[in-house]
Amino acid sequence: MDLEGSTSRRNKKVFYNLLEIYPHDLQFFADPPHLDLPIDEFEKLAMERMHVLRIIQQASSVKGHQLLSNGWVNCISEALKEFRLNDYNLIIMNCGSAQSEASCAVRRRDHISHYILRLVYCRSEELRRWFLARETELFNLKCKMLKEEEIDKFLSFNKLNLSPISQQEKGDLRISLLYSTKNFNFDTDFYKVQFSDVPYLVKKKQVLLKDGFAIIPKKDLIHYIANNFKKMLRQALLYASKKMYALDDDRIRELLLGLEKNNKISHCIPGEYSHNSIDPSLMDVYAKNHFPLCMRNIHENFRATHTLKYDCRLQYGFFCKGIGLSYEDCVKYWRDEFTKAMEHREFQKKYGYTIKHNYGKVGGKINYIPFNCTKIISANVGIGQQHGCPFKVWDNGYLKQKLTEYGFGPQVVTEIVNHAKEGNYQMACSAYFEYMHGRPSKEVINHPNQYFEESFNYEHEYQSPYCSDEDE
Ligand code: SF4
Known part of the structure; x- marks a missing residue:
């Protein structure tokens, strides 16, 4: 009996399944994970993510560290290494679609731990605000580390069907785009999105607005993606807070309360x-x-x-x-x-x-x-x-x-x-x-x-x- 062979075939199958579920380091976390998880692993994953979020918060509170500045990013990366959170360091700092077993395993932990903390932090307005801010910073950090070619892959994996405007339209708008777009490059694709989906670019006056739409170059799609993540997470936290009453497992309830306290005391x-x-x-x-x-x-x-x-x-x-x-x-x-x-x-x-x-x-x-x-x-x-x-x-x-x-x-x-x-x-x-x-x-x-x-x-x-x- 080829026990070794069948095991390795099974492992391969598991790996390919994981790759289908987790093709990219950047995740919208649109669907909850479906799995059985031992309770101690449940807690371990939550603590690990909490640690990552605290590191991000601390980096943001250092004087002179602007969000997403190189100093801010380095500070986070160093702290992740120091606390042996190397897996998180990997998927954040090299954010992309590497097809390795190790990457899939970390993405899975990323996914599960995010959902556990949703339950921990959905209970009050104050907690929701804290979690939303930290998760958005983490998401933005991953976006910052994303290479431009990875944006297409992310859009496709998440079935975000955004089509660039035609060459004809881009030509017609060329002068307007030149004056309104930061680091204008005519060779890149431009996309038309709702202006309310890119508030940062609108506020900074770094985008062409036309008929209620913003015309943005491909590299700025990360603003659109990040804003949609934030909107989705805000709604998801509210939804979770309304469903918490249905949780009747004492062990999980105790654990969630303990984790919440742990972040405060x-x-x-x-x-x-x-x-x-x-x-x-x-x-x-x-x-x-x-x-x-x-x-x-x-x-x-x-x-x-x-x-x-x-x-x-x-x-x-x-x-x-x-x-x-x-x-x-x-x-x-x-x-x-x-x-x-x-x-x-x-x-x-x-x-x-x-x-x-x-x-x-x-x-x-x-x-x-x-x-x-x-x-x-x-x-x-x-x-x-x-x-x-x-x-x-x-x-x-x-x-x-x-x-x-x-x-x-x-x-x-x-x-x-x-x-x-x-x-x-x-x-x-x-x-x-x-x-x-x-x-x-x-x-x-x-x-x-x-x-x-x-x-x-x-x-x-x-x-x-x-x-x-x-x-x-
Ligand atoms: S005052 Fe404090 S220690 Fe005394 S009965 Fe009340 S809670 Fe307990």
């Missing part, structure tokens, strides 16, 4: 609140004695219902990681609890990846930071959900009842509830800390992990007089 846990390690068998004790009310509430609900809804998994999961719950301990803890209400296999399928993801072990390997009070307080919390800040979410009656259950006296309860009533949620939390420990916190609570650290350290100091300096 730093990637590491703030050292001041990160804890070395904790004993996972003492989670109930920690929750009772050292968790702020927001985390204690989620913890107790998790124990009671054996389930954590999506927002709780983020708020509580990142908090636990921040207090020192290791990945292995988190898997065991969640598995022991979830499997009281579901099969082991179901747990693995639904939450195995989430935990890996929370701990930065898959995909882009992001070290997500625990949420601070501002973020938790501002969360939208629906009926039946347990995340958010209880001092804000709970009504006064329920807050009173819970504090009383926890053993707070009536005077303390009234003080905490009054803070909450007045919207001083962090003051209420600081008062909760004070009455839990018999002393005030060093600062007003502004982070659940700050609460835990101070509470935990206080107990440690209190219980370990044998470790004082005098004994050494």
